[in-house]
Amino acid sequence: MKKGDHLFLVDGSGYIFRAYHALPPLTRKSDGLPVGAVSGFCNMLWKLLREARDTSVRDTPTHFAVIFDYSAHTFRKQIYPDYKANRSAPPEDLIPQFGLIRQATKAFNLPCIEKDGYEADDLIATYARQAEAVGAEVTIISSDKDLMQLVTPLVTMYDSMKDKQIRIPDVIEKWGVPPEKMIDLQAMTGDSTDNVPGIPGIGPKTAAQLLEEFGDLDTLLARASEIKQQKRRENIIQYAEQARISRQLVTLKTDTPVDVGIEDFSLEPQNGPRLVAFLKAMEFNALTRRAAEATGVDASEIEPANVIIQAVAEAHGPDLDISNEDDLPKPPAPVTANVPSPKTANGNIQATPADLVKSRTDQALSAKIDRSSYATIRDVAALQVWIDEAMASGVIAFDTETTSADPMQTEVVGLSLATRPGRAAYIPINHVSGDGDLLGGGLVAHQIPEREVFRMLKPLLEDASVLKIAHSMKYEWLVMHRYGIDLHPLDDTMLISYVLDAGEGSHSMDSLCDRWLGHKPLAYKDLIGSGKSSVTFDKVSIERATEYAAEDADVTLRLWRLLKPRLVADGLMSVYERLERPLIPVLARMEERGISVDRQILSRLSGDLAQSAAAIEEDIYRLAGEKINIGSPKQMGDILFGKMGLPGGSKTKTGQWSTSAQLLEDLAAEGHELPRKIVDWRQLTKLKSTYTDALPGYINPRTKRVHTSYAMAATSTGRLSSSEPNLQNIPIRTSEGRKIRTAFIAEPGNKLISADYSQIELRVLAHVAEIPQLTQAFADGIDIHAMTASEMFGVPVKDMPSEVRRRAKAINFGIIYGISAFGLANQLSIPREEAGQYIRTYFDRFPGIKDYMEATKAFARQHGYVETIFGRRAHYPEIRSSNPTHRAFNERAAINAPIQGSAADIIRRAMVRMEPALNEAKLSARMLLQVHDELIFETSDEEVEATIPVIRHVMENAAMPAVSLSVPLHVDARAAHNWDEAH
DNA sequence: GTCCGACCGTA
């Protein structure tokens, strides 16, 4: 950029709100999508750009950019937490337009600029000053008074709605001060819309008058005592500091670290087909016609762009403050039946989100996948083409091929991306020749160097305006993070499927591809082989890798186009946006941090366990009279019930003797020696093989810590699961088992903090079933099981026998599990009739429970699913089964799911909020583990005291404000050097 | 080598 050039900067975010309120509402005819602001925006851009080609008009742009707010979390919030705190969520019918306007910007072939942590105004200020510095002219398309401080002889504002220029004299006329004094003026007057406080009692007129008299704010504050009016003087003195803070808030940042420079804003020619496709999709007929004409495109030959989905997809962060609860798009009301629905090209009626889903589903099945069409990217020039294309499309599907399933150990072999269905490519990076001699073949030729690939991809993968989609994004995030890339923003087809269809089968890409696209993708196993003869992916030929990897990206993109609109259609967008998507980076960081495990402690425990087990083995062989495999339930059953003839039920559907711990305990209680020994032996060997022997193998050689993996889409209820290793089943119930927890330790100078919800599921039950006695008991903080026992058996809580309380506790848990007389009888080792009587008594005392259970079953039968208090669904397609046992099982699960699932949702919410809360409190605690109702943190000794209240606060308030529970949540938290003592 | 059932650790 040089002297004489002219930069146009459009305040995109300012425009959206202004246009929304100023223009009449407009909806797309075919489906009611609100597009008023989009329409105004497109017309404005069209006008500005048309004049750009008209050489008779003097003020025409040579450079052009549209600037947006990224999120409400800006540096101003750090200075003043209440900044913009009074902003309510944007109107519902404005929300889809945020994404659309960004797409419109791209359709017009204009740079679309936003930056996390900064407001559009700061970016505008920075670019304006940069352009001015080289002598170029600047026109800011906005009428916002906050930008008026930027006006200079070279920098003008333009109010596009009033078609009015704003220059220095215009500012003076309107505000009584020149642009350079606008900052001080705003600091005094404050701004109620942004919640900038200012000085009470001082409006623009007074402020201008004071600035006229004193020159500037600092002078005024220093000489405030000279002011004659008593009230005004007092206010200025009292609120001097507030005015200084306000000045910081209204001062635009002219040194924002920008990712895109002004030289990149040079005005490019229109891309006619792309612009027409977008306008056509918006159904802006007049503008479509004009654009087609001006760019020499035959509009009838252009397919409308796919924008609805992107509108939904791009409601991911920009302009939305995710900390508010009510800012997510809800499914638009269906068009009423008497409104004729226009038909789309393929004949489908497309009037509601559901209809869109239907047509997408049909399309997906008919659009065939052609693996031979995929590209292999082998040089920098080709890669640049794909990056440009990806940048322009704003949405890419993405997949990495790696050497290991463990993201903490793996190396990238190649990377695939898809920009639209059928358009996908593979970038080989680290393929080696397969004919490995001892030296290993070495890198295959014609691969772009790894460093170069990541250097080129980083801006794309971190670009806020390009949505990255993957199937199982957490894995991709972790892999990319190892290469220094902060992958965002994200969408995950596995999680979308999980939110939509939890309980309806697997969410793996292969099964979704089969289910939705009617296609079987290449099997991973067919490429790498299996077992001993299997190879790592870097040995796969680049040709086959291209077909496989690009197909995965292609399939991911197709699934996304199909599944994402269902979130809106089914009213599940907020579940996805609140409980799934934001958790991806949170869990990824937890996995990345890992936890320290003391090898020596485990090794010593292994030795102890081996010794104890060996001693018992001797006894068992002696009692059994022969040397058998104690670990074989089959052999053990034959000895106990065959050879020795002990009484016991056969059980197990395979006809084997059952040798469960419960059964052996009962036999032991009757005085038999062998069963007792077997139970003890099993406990010891279980602890040894599953924990003390196995855990050291999970210590990562690089980090020296253990990194579990959390599955986000594995359970039907919304719980996480943990594997490799499973850190959600580390022993605690027996003293022997607990010792294993002493091996989980904090780094020197640090502590582990364990914070767990007390009785969260019973509290959820009290809330959802509206049980007055339970609610009251939780409000009073009394022992819930004792209260239950007292209600049921008429025993006073004081001096209650422990057996009575134990039974009530078992019943309480039974209720949560969808109780049956059979199960309760088993649990308490009592006759089924007695258990049945307990249940009847319970239902008598708490009739709301019975009602809740019946209502839940009825709901499940009617809908095929049940819901948590946050709207998460768990599907039970077999709840109408004609098999009574099977049906009863589904009913119990359906009763349990809303309770277990709501608790799971609550802790997910807490986890999403935890890092921002700790950051805000300037605490360095790291969240390491989640165990369903417990969170484990690691932090320095000095910060422990300050950290615990923050953790508790976040956890105890996690349901708010979406759900106001009728019972308080209570969290116990403790710190210690190891997990055993912290819990 | 792969799969399944029994068993058992957690919430």
Add this chain to the structure above:
DNA sequence: TTACGGTCGGACG
């Protein structure tokens, strides 16, 4: 009586 994952033995190929 709910929800998981890991280890083992044993049967299958």
